[in-house]
Amino acid sequence: MRAPDHPADITRDWVEYMLTDYEDKANTGTTVEVDSFTINNGLKPGDGFAGQLVALDVKAKVTPKSKEATCNKEYHLMVKMMNASPMDREFNRLSGTDIRELKIYQEVMDELNKFQEEHGNNEFQLALPKVYYGKCTQNEFVMVMENLKFEGYDTVATETGLNGDQLKLAVDYLAKLHAVSYAYDKKKSFLEKFPHFKNDLMTKRFFHFATNVGIMNTKTFLKTVSGKENLVKKIEKQESTLVNEYNEEMSDQTSPKVMCLIHGDLWVKNLMFKFGLGEKGEQITKAMHVLDWQRAYWNSSVLDLHFIFYTSTTKEVRDEHLEDLLRQYHSVFTAATNKLGTPVLNWNYEGFKAEYDRLQVFGILRGLIITQLLLSEFGSKFSEKQQSAGTGQKGWFKKIVDKLTVTILVPILTSWWFQPIHSMLITIVFKALGTELVEGKRPAMNKRILGIVEEAEEMGFFDRNKKKA
Numbered sequence: 001m002r003a004p005d006h007p008a009d010i011t012r013d014w015v016e017y018m019l020t021d022y023e024d025k026a027n028t029g030t031t032v033e034v035d036s037f038t039i040n041n042g043l044k045p046g047d048g049f050a051g052q053l054v055a056l057d058v059k060a061k062v063t064p065k066s067k068e069a070t071c072n073k074e075y076h077l078m079v080k081m082m083n084a085s086p087m088d089r090e091f092n093r094l095s096g097t098d099i100r101e102l103k104i105y106q107e108v109m110d111e112l113n114k115f116q117e118e119h120g121n122n123e124f125q126l127a128l129p130k131v132y133y134g135k136c137t138q139n140e141f142v143m144v145m146e147n148l149k150f151e152g153y154d155t156v157a158t159e160t161g162l163n164g165d166q167l168k169l170a171v172d173y174l175a176k177l178h179a180v181s182y183a184y185d186k187k188k189s190f191l192e193k194f195p196h197f198k199n200d201l202m203t204k205r206f207f208h209f210a211t212n213v214g215i216m217n218t219k220t221f222l223k224t225v226s227g228k229e230n231l232v233k234k235i236e237k238q239e240s241t242l243v244n245e246y247n248e249e250m251s252d253q254t255s256p257k258v259m260c261l262i263h264g265d266l267w268v269k270n271l272m273f274k275f276g277l278g279e280k281g282e283q284i285t286k287a288m289h290v291l292d293w294q295r296a297y298w299n300s301s302v303l304d305l306h307f308i309f310y311t312s313t314t315k316e317v318r319d320e321h322l323e324d325l326l327r328q329y330h331s332v333f334t335a336a337t338n339k340l341g342t343p344v345l346n347w348n349y350e351g352f353k354a355e356y357d358r359l360q361v362f363g364i365l366r367g368l369i370i371t372q373l374l375l376s377e378f379g380s381k382f383s384e385k386q387q388s389a390g391t392g393q394k395g396w397f398k399k400i401v402d403k404l405t406v407t408i409l410v411p412i413l414t415s416w417w418f419q420p421i422h423s424m425l426i427t428i429v430f431k432a433l434g435t436e437l438v439e440g441k442r443p444a445m446n447k448r449i450l451g452i453v454e455e456a457e458e459m460g461f462f463d464r465n466k467k468k469a
Contacts, residue, residue, distance in 0.1 A: 003135045003142035004081060007039055007054045015058060018133040018144060019075065029065025034058060035072075042078050042147075052081040055147055076150040077132060080143045090406045095203070096196050097294035098141040104293040105131045105143065108194055108261070115188075116180045119340045124176040129289055148289055153272040158374055159444040161313045162268055164321040168328065169288040170271060170308055174263070175329045178301040179336030181261035186342040190261065191298060200264060200297040204250055207366065209423040210430065211246055214369030215239055217434030218449060224438050231453065234462040246361050256300035257355060258344060263304050264295035267374065268312040302356045305329065310367025311374065315451030326356065364456050368449060372433040375445035379433075 001017045004010045012034050019032040042053035058075040082089050082098065092098055109128050116124045133144040156162060162170065184190055191198055219235055222228040253259070263270075274287040305326070309318060330352045337343055373379040412418055440446055456462060 003140040004079070005140075006081065006084065007052065007079075010037075010039055010054070010056065010079065012037065015056070016060075019058065019060060022132045023062055027064055031063050033061045033063070035060055052084055054079050054081075056144070057147075075132075076147040078145050078147045080145070082141045086406045087409070090410045092294075093138065094410070095200065099136045100196050100296055101292070101294045102134045102136045102141075102143055103194065103196060104128075104296055105145075106134055108197075111193070112177075112180045112184055112261075115184045116176075116336075116340065119183070119187075120180075120336065121339075123339065124180050124336045126173070126177055126180065127289060129291070148272050152274045153287075153289060154275070155272055156268050158268055161317065161448075162271075162308070163285075164317060164325075165285045166271070166273060166288070167308070167313065167317070167321060167325055169273070169285060170266070170290075171305070171325050171329045172332055173288065173290060174266070174301075174304050174308075175332035176336055178258065178260040178262070178304070179333045179340065182258055182301070182344075183337055183340035183342040185260065197261060197297050200295055203264070203295060206426075207250075207369065208247060209419075209426045210369050211243055211365050212423070213427050213430040213433075214365060214372060215242070216427075217372060217430065217437060218368050218453060220434040221437035221446070221449060222453065225450065231457055231462070234457075235453075238462050242361060242365065246365050249359060249361060253299075255358075256302075257347065257351075258301040259298060260301050261296060262299050262301065263290065263293065264297055264299075264307075265292060266290070266304050266308045266312075267370065269374075300355070300359060301333070302352075302359050303362055305356065306359060306363030307366060307370075310363045310452060311370040314448065315455050318451075318455065326353065360459070360461060364452060364461055367452050371445060371448045371452065372430075372437070375442050375448060376433050376436050377441055378436060 001014055004014060015037050016032055016034050019034070020030070023030040023032055037056060037058040040055045040057075042055045056075075056077040056079050058077070060073055060075065061070055062073045063070040083092060105128060109126055113126055116122065116126075129148055130146040131143065132146070133142070135142050156166065181190055215235065219232055219239075222232050222235070270290065270292040272289045272291060273285050275283055276286045278284040309322065309325075327349060330349050333352075334344070334347065436442060437446060437449065
């Protein structure tokens, strides 16, 4: 049965088909008859950029093949569909984001967990939300997962960012993910079995241009901050060097000592936490799930660490916890690779830290642009527009027009000769972020950007010639 394109396409017949498929796999011959179902928006305004997400609550009768023990059952699910924009759908198809996410849930994590159970006595299990159904073809994508909110999980506010306890859970998960995929590759060759994860060219191309804009907006903002005149001069002097170094590092697949499966988009809204009360009645973080694996690909292990630290934390949190978090990561990673029979030679903490420092350019520059996208009014409105675009069905004529438009435009937009125009368009659009920084519309964004550049200044990040000397 065809996957729904939009929330309005979710019908009783499709829900019964999808749930029967799920129950039949556990108990052959089982059927599901839907009594009622409701659909609600699965995202708060501004929560996400990609895809359509709805909450699906179902009441149904489940009947086994014997028909002797029919029972009533409730399902609380999240349904993820393609982005409503035909252009975005085509870009996602070309970059393989949808198929990568589905493979993570249906194949990759099962394979990695079987491997770590066999070689590591199940000490490094990688948890994922339960998936009920998934389908991905050239023109269709849908994935149905459990709704973690009914299990007591929730996200953290983007403006607040992650605290030390939440980061410990995230770092522990990353260390296990990186270690198990690294060990699997050494014994079985990960990319031969899962070639979809070789690279993420579309994201790389976007940030190739967006990084320049991120630096430009940061300079514009710093010129309005008292006492930052010398810092602005340093950035202007090193700007081209930083961008070139960033692009070189993102193209380098030989220098990193540890290559593994990375999440690629691990920011605060792609994590859900289960909260509880401590002994003194204080709120504590008890458990965590990692979501949204569309950007997962094969690269240096430290990129995930830089991404989460510089997109989802404040300078105060990094100042207090960064060193301990890096040591925690290295300890868990090393213990896992040793236990799995693939120790990394000459990979003591100092060697790991040197690799982390070498790729600091990724953390700082990616942090500047992502922070502007996530915490700005512009980013929130863009996200809301993406979400609201999927609320209605389209007629057959509009679908044909969209298909023709995409067929003509996408080859042009992705061609090498269009890249200077692409760069110019990104610059024009993202100048709005610089205006917001100057106007101070989002204090949390300004504080986060200032924290990143102040930290970079403290570590001598903008003194490239001195560092090389």
